[in-house]
Amino acid sequence: MISLLTLPAASLPLRTSSNSRLVSSALNENAARLRCFGLRNAERSRVSMSVSVGSQQTVEDSLFLDYKPHCAFLFPGQGAQAMGMGKDAQDVPAAAELYRKANDILGFDLLDVCINGPKEKLDSTIISQPAIYVTSLAAVEVLRSRNGGQQIIDAVNVTCGLSLGEYTALAFSGAFSFEDGLKLVKLRGEAMQDAADAVKGAMVSVIGLDSNKVQQLCDAANVEVDEADKVQIANYLCPGNYAVSGGVKGVEVVEAKAKSFKARMMVRLAVAGAFHTSFMEPAVSRLEAALATTDIKTPRIPVISNVDAQPHADPDTIKKILACQVTSPVQWETTIKSLLTRGLKKGYELGPGKVIAGIVKRMDKGADIENVGA
Numbered sequence: 001m002i003s004l005l006t007l008p009a010a011s012l013p014l015r016t017s018s019n020s021r022l023v024s025s026a027l028n029e030n031a032a033r034l035r036c037f038g039l040r041n042a043e044r045s046r047v048s049m050s051v052s053v054g055s056q057q058t059v060e061d062s063l064f065l066d067y068k069p070h071c072a073f074l075f076p077g078q079g080a081q082a083m084g085m086g087k088d089a090q091d092v093p094a095a096a097e098l099y100r101k102a103n104d105i106l107g108f109d110l111l112d113v114c115i116n117g118p119k120e121k122l123d124s125t126i127i128s129q130p131a132i133y134v135t136s137l138a139a140v141e142v143l144r145s146r147n148g149g150q151q152i153i154d155a156v157n158v159t160c161g162l163s164l165g166e167y168t169a170l171a172f173s174g175a176f177s178f179e180d181g182l183k184l185v186k187l188r189g190e191a192m193q194d195a196a197d198a199v200k201g202a203m204v205s206v207i208g209l210d211s212n213k214v215q216q217l218c219d220a221a222n223v224e225v226d227e228a229d230k231v232q233i234a235n236y237l238c239p240g241n242y243a244v245s246g247g248v249k250g251v252e253v254v255e256a257k258a259k260s261f262k263a264r265m266m267v268r269l270a271v272a273g274a275f276h277t278s279f280m281e282p283a284v285s286r287l288e289a290a291l292a293t294t295d296i297k298t299p300r301i302p303v304i305s306n307v308d309a310q311p312h313a314d315p316d317t318i319k320k321i322l323a324c325q326v327t328s329p330v331q332w333e334t335t336i337k338s339l340l341t342r343g344l345k346k347g348y349e350l351g352p353g354k355v356i357a358g359i360v361k362r363m364d365k366g367a368d369i370e371n372v373g374a
């Protein structure tokens with residue numbers, strides 16, 4: 001999922017519940033997300049799926065619900081890629097080895113594309129997703145090589161990632177191996193590109209409105225377009241920055257109406273299609289098939305889901321969430337709010353770009369977050 005790099009400061013109103021239609025819409029959207037991975041009860045605290053781990057232990061899906069964040073690793077999503085990323089990682093043997101392993105899985109020289117491009121190739125969905133995944137985990141190895149780096153890694157007790165970054169977070173947590181994660185990310189990028197090629201869609205970032213106003217903007221646009229071109233909020237990035245996704249005509253109407261809703265800025269995103277909407281439905285079955293044959297374990301630390309902004313421990317639930325993540329709105333704003341309100345002391349953004357650090361700082365100017373690149 002592309003995330004907007006420009007985050008202009010704004011004094012934004014808080015969400016309200018005065019509009020009953022918007023509340024109903026939000027509840028329906030949440031219910032749809034829960035149905036997506038087979039949960040009928042919206043109160044996640046009541047979920048208690050028991051699963052076997054190894055031959056001795058059992059764990060409930062709710063194992064991590066009461067997590068208390070102290071130190072967090074946060075991983076970027078599509079859009080963070082930049083020419084030259086991965087170059088510094090070559091000075092760290094363990095990081096360089098990840099690129100060599102990636103070459104065998106991907107069938108091409110990933111590092112060469114990261115460093116030399118061309119940019120259009122690096123920016124493509126099928127290349128940028130594995131490139132960011134590998135570079136982000138290489139950044140972990142870069143940090144590990146530094147004085148005190150291993151102590152920092154050992155102190156991390158929660159992790160999350162923006163859209164694609166959720167796979168990186170799961171790999172870091174030990175839920176699956178680097179190799180298995182890369183295979184999933186490779187397939188994810190291919191499946192999303194194929195879905196985008198099948199039905200033309202678009203995305204636009206709406207800057208300067210709260211989420212209720214953006215929803216009203218989407219509702220107004222949807223009145224004027226056919227079902228195939230309807231739009232929705234696809235990424236709740238941070239206050240004042242929400243991505244709208246859907247049919248090209250619907251997005252064009254959103255752009256045309258934005259000024260009347262007093263949006264400060266509209267930025268069309270350079271993406272292949274309408275990510276995190278039903279437009280990506282063809283990708284779900286392919287992900288489900290790949291996830292079914294992937295060995296996924298209970299993470300050793302909480303990994304916050306993009307679908308419901310909650311951590312999950314049950315491997316089968318994690319698989320279902322990952323499959324439907326591509327059609328579900330990204331709950332990144334709620335994820336960061338939760339980390340901050342639960343008392344996060346220190347955060348690290350690992351990988352290319354500084355988008356996540358900017359978001360965190362926007363939501364809490366006093367937040368302590370550091371970038372570690374590769």
